[in-house]
Amino acid sequence: xTSSPLLHLPGAVAAEGRDEGxxxxxxxxxxxxxxxxxxxxFVDLSHRGVVTVTGQDRLSWLHLLITQHVTxxxxxxxxxxxxxxANGHIEHQLLLVDDGETTWAHVEPGTQEALxxxxxxxxxxxxxxxxxRTADFAVVHLPAGSIAELDKELVVRETxxxxxxxxxxxxxxxxxxxxxxxxGLLAYEALRVEAHRPxxxxxxxxxxxPHEIGLIGTAVHLQxxxxxxxxxxxxxxxxxxxxxxxxxxxxxxxxxxLPAHGAPVRLAADGEDGRQLGFVTTAVRHHExxxxxxxxxxxxxxxxxxLLAGTTPAAQEVVVAP
Numbered sequence: 001x002t003s004s005p006l007l008h009l010p011g012a013v014a015a016e017g018r019d020e021g022x023x024x025x026x027x028x029x030x031x032x033x034x035x036x037x038x039x040x041x042f043v044d045l046s047h048r049g050v051v052t053v054t055g056q057d058r059l060s061w062l063h064l065l066i067t068q069h070v071t072x073x074x075x076x077x078x079x080x081x082x083x084x085x086a087n088g089h090i091e092h093q094l095l096l097v098d099d100g101e102t103t104w105a106h107v108e109p110g111t112q113e114a115l116x117x118x119x120x121x122x123x124x125x126x127x128x129x130x131x132x133r134t135a136d137f138a139v140v141h142l143p144a145g146s147i148a149e150l151d152k153e154l155v156v157r158e159t160x161x162x163x164x165x166x167x168x169x170x171x172x173x174x175x176x177x178x179x180x181x182x183x184g185l186l187a188y189e190a191l192r193v194e195a196h197r198p199x200x201x202x203x204x205x206x207x208x209x210p211h212e213i214g215l216i217g218t219a220v221h222l223q224x225x226x227x228x229x230x231x232x233x234x235x236x237x238x239x240x241x242x243x244x245x246x247x248x249x250x251x252x253x254x255x256x257x258l259p260a261h262g263a264p265v266r267l268a269a270d271g272e273d274g275r276q277l278g279f280v281t282t283a284v285r286h287h288e289x290x291x292x293x294x295x296x297x298x299x300x301x302x303x304x305x306x307l308l309a310g311t312t313p314a315a316q317e318v319v320v321a322p
Contacts, residue, residue: 004044005172006044010026012026012182013026018110025186026182033286034287036191038145042182043182045139046140048107049112049132050137051107051119052104052130057127059072059103067221076099076156076158078157081093081096082094082220087232089206094106095164111201135169139167141162142162148178154167161192186284189282190285203246209233212246213246222237244297245320248292248293248316249309250317251293261283264280271308280310293309294319
């Protein structure tokens with residue numbers, strides 16, 4: 001993975017693991033969060049994969065493969081979609097926008113090759129071309145409320161949470177100089193957790209279905225034609241309940257360490273030796289809320305039950321109703 005040139009900015013501390021290649025922070029964790037919450041600055045997301053689809057059949061073809069309705073997607077309108085397995089488990093999460101000639105998507109770091117391989121296998125006789133543009137374009141995020149002006153030729157994905165800009169990589173340093181202050185991934189993730197927004201590979205595992213993490217209606221359109229995994233989506237929506245549900249946790253602020261991704265979630269009444277009922281997906285320190293987390297727990301966990309996230313006492317808020 002190519003490291004971002006913005007890791008040379010003053011105070012930059014490199015992220016690790018899945019977010020390797022960009023900055024975790026620039027020395028002011030809470031200050032960076034406050035700036036984003038106030039609509040100032042930007043986040044370097046240049047480690048994310050960028051995939052494009054061109055050709056006159058691109059939207060009708062994608063419509064057959066993804067969970068979102070895109071046959072009539074207007075240019076410039078952002079949307080989100082999933083690719084599911086035959087059993088309805090989430091395999092890919094695509095953050096999409098079409099510019100009238102090309103459909104652009106950014107995806108989790110390192111997942112673009114598998115995504116492209118699947119898309120290529122499904123081309124058949126459709127007039128489409130799929131390309132990995134990660135080497136040419138970087139994603140940068142401007143927070144909601146930002147008044148930063150952008151060149152009109154840039155592809156922008158505008159959402160309630162801010163604008164994702166597909167920026168030519170050679171312009172990253174100039175963009176940072178014009179639109180600072182830079183905020184790191186830790187600040188971006190804190191606001192993501194606050195907004196209960198799930199992320200592939202963190203809020204999901206190999207058996208996650210969209211209903212469990214609140215993606216029905218946002219990334220999954222229920223009134224569209226067939227796609228792989230649709231049977232599971234329809235069956236659970238119409239006849240049953242998902243086996244697990246996403247919850248938001250307020251963590252005990254007296255603990256020094258945050259629970260790690262995958263840390264077991266148990267009923268507080270059962271103690272650390274109690275039966276595991278789920279796992280922590282993302283834990284962060286928020287500039288106003290203190291330590292918070294998302295977790296995936298069994299559906300029948302009482303919504304008012306105090307929990308243990310690893311060894312940390314936690315109070316839950318409902319994200320996905322049981």
